[in-house]
Amino acid sequence: MCGLVGLVAKSDVAPEIYDALTVLQHRGQDAAGIVTCVGGKFSQRKGEGLVRDVFRQQHMQRLGGPMGIGHVRYPTAGSSGTALAQPFYVNSPYGIALAHNGNLTNSEQLAQELFQDDLRHLNTDSDSEVLLNIFAHELQTLGKLSPSADDIFTAVASVHRRCRGGYAAVGLLVNYGVFGFRDPFGIRPLVIGARKTHAGEEYMIASESVALDVVGFTFLDDVGPGEAVFIDQEGKLHRRQCAPNATLRPCIFEHVYFARPDSLMDGISVYKTRMRQGEALAKKVRRLRPDLHIDVIIPIPDTSRIAAQSMAYELNIKFREGLMKNRYIGRTFIMPGQSERKKSVRQKLNPVPLEFSGKNVMLVDDSIVRGTTCRQIIEMARDAGAANVYFASAAPPVRYPNVYGIDMPSASELIAHNRSVEEVCELIGADWLVYQDLDDLIRCSHDGNPHVDGFDCSVFNGEYITGDIDQSYLDRQEFLRSDDAQNERRVELQAEGGMVGLHNDV
Template identity: 45%
Template sequence: MWGKDKLREECGVFGIFAPGQDVARLTYYALYALQHRGQESAGIAVADGRQVTLHKGMGLVPEVFREEHLRSLRGLAAIGHVRYSTTGASHPVNAQPLVFYCSQGMMGLAHNGNLSNAQFLRQKLLATGAIFQTTTDSEIIVNLIARFLEGEDFPAAAASAMAYLEGAYSLVILSEKRLYAVRDPYGFRPLCLGRLPEGWAVASESCALDAIGALFVRDIRPGEILEIGPEGVVSHAGPAAPRFAHCVFEYIYFARPDSILDGFTVGQVRRELGRQLAREFRPPADVVVPVPDSGVAAAHGYAEEAGLPLEEGLMKNRYVGRTFIQPSQELRSLGVRLKLNPVREVVAGKRVILVDDSLVRGTTSAKIVRMLREAGAAAVYYCLSSPPVIRPCYFGIDISDEAELIAARSSREEIREKIGADGLYYLSLEGLLRPFGEMARHLCTACFTGDYPFPVTNCRKTLTPHKPHLLGV
């Protein structure tokens, strides 16, 4: 079905400290802005100085929350979460935030990312008496922080827990009176800080800050722990990594085009990737057509650079979403048509440059090409604003099996034949990195190269634990 040819990321997180404000409602608006990062479940936890109150459920943000829910969530700070599962099944018990009791009272946690050493840590914690209620790796983080909080303040406990964690984690954490934000030492997943007239907010993307009228201040640095309370924002240092490794797919596909990530506006990056693609490949064509919505910005850039008209040759049905009932087997070919439909007047008799962000599994590309041909396209050239995806991701993207990746087992010519295109063109790795300048060395491109930031086969540890005796490591 449409969507299985795309990578999916785990989730989006948001946090706000704004005493006197309707923090639950502001969090609700922010989660709306982050809905593209997860559509399986949503949740909000609110702290009022004495306790943490939670409401969460399966579904989209407006399906989970009603007016009565927001009225009941009153407090001085809140965290929110939208989820797409990569570790842990799509089940109500795994919805976040997670709320728990520890030596310092009630706390809540929401996590974006994926721990590459989750299985090892879970086994070690179970062996030392830990009890788990979910199958998410986020509960591992909860257990570690709770253990270290028995003898330390929160920033120190978070730094101690981070020494055990391998992989991607952007966290928003709520105590009864304060808000905390944590970004892993590699900076895999985005996290930023915003200023409100009477408070502070943190979010996976700056578009969530825009949604509530917060002013973007800066990105939270890799390895940084922010403590937010009545005194303002205090920065604490966590463990350091040998390098940064911001996920390049955030710029290619995951993030909203209007977000700013680590100093780059996502939409402008995508447009430049399209220009670079046109510099590398320019087959004879009459019109540029984007695959909505992910190929739109790159298609604009391609058309500008190539001097070709850009047309909406594929229309997307925006009302066919995650609850779409799949057709029966005999009607399976209609599945993509219910979500995308070609505009015959745009493509008939034309040589079409079809621009998309990536080709991962190859499950829908052939159907799109076939639709364009049936609508009268004289030729279809499939152009992608990223290199071939040939290796799994262990840091918060739903590709952990190389067998799922068509480019890992087929040559470009074989893929072209499978999807039925007249040409198939991938942006080079050099072309992908060019818009980032010096920041290119801080990007994780392992899914294109197999060059992981650290050895993922070594699931024991990367960083030296502060207190190894607690896990018996």
């Protein structure tokens, strides 16, 4: 999962792109990058680490220009390193920089086509570079000295014909403007904002609406599934649907975990969705265990807090903050290795013994993926004196890998894969475990916008909506995403000095 920003304004955009990236930091903590354009030239800064660590004052001073794009990244399929930080760049045609959120499920086939048919060189194994070169090739085949908005939309339409998977992208054309597009299913999010200034209208594209808010833009609309937008250097917004038979089926895991609660996605309030998740979970608890005695409901910070509050209200049970979070530890879900995840959980959370001692505690989390975090937190609760520890997941069992841009572990590393709820309960050490029902989860999101066609729920039901995922693909992903494979990849990168190819920087 990654965060995207694109901006065309009447003054230098780098400071505002920086601010927007900081509020999208939850979408990726591995690397960050900004590319701007002025006088027909790109300026670029990117590197590994958090936004605040990658960009210093001297970097920002050299990122001049009224157009730019930015990116925050976490690694997929074990890939990491500065050379894979985005945006990526190609000099032909025109000079194009692009940043991408998602995953191309046919990237290996496309990489072969780019080499054999399109005569294009790929410098990394990133599908983001594949996406950039597909777009660049399709734009170049039009043979225009100066591309128009229509030409950009024609190229995006060709991208949709060739590419499969879930993807959203923002790009920058030297001297022409900023563009953005979203896959024909709208799996990965993308929004547009506008701002009026004395010099004229300014437009921004971003992964989440909170990025618009922080720099004073007003939410205008979501980029539709299969739609492309182009903001030319004069500040005019152009939009076009570029995919036939597009259907809106966004990733429901955004509402469960990834998106900030103050975001609006496809007309759906993430905050209200998580409130409805808590209400539905409470009703299931009451239905299954009406006599269950719970003294206190405690969220596992931060993503589950809203659902836990709503659940406590519905059940008329005390809500307490019993786990204190160290804000300087990254999200354990996206830690690169199992040993690092185990170590970070104890560093990240510390119990308040007063809220646990002698009590029947219901812990609430947004989801259970590997089970590493919840198992250790249940141990913490018992060490703090809890009489009984119950556990509630605001999402159904995660049984299948994600192939559309969320780097979930291989299927064999998912604790619920091929296991019953009772078996998972025993493995994590809870006295009772309750999961959200999938139908209820879908309803919680769909109630926010009845016009959404459906949701990608593949991590819960194994149904991959692009229709191109077979067992051989999943087996390949199993190999790439296992912790052993990722550790081997990191060793290779270290041996190569962390570089896969050229890295441009300011």
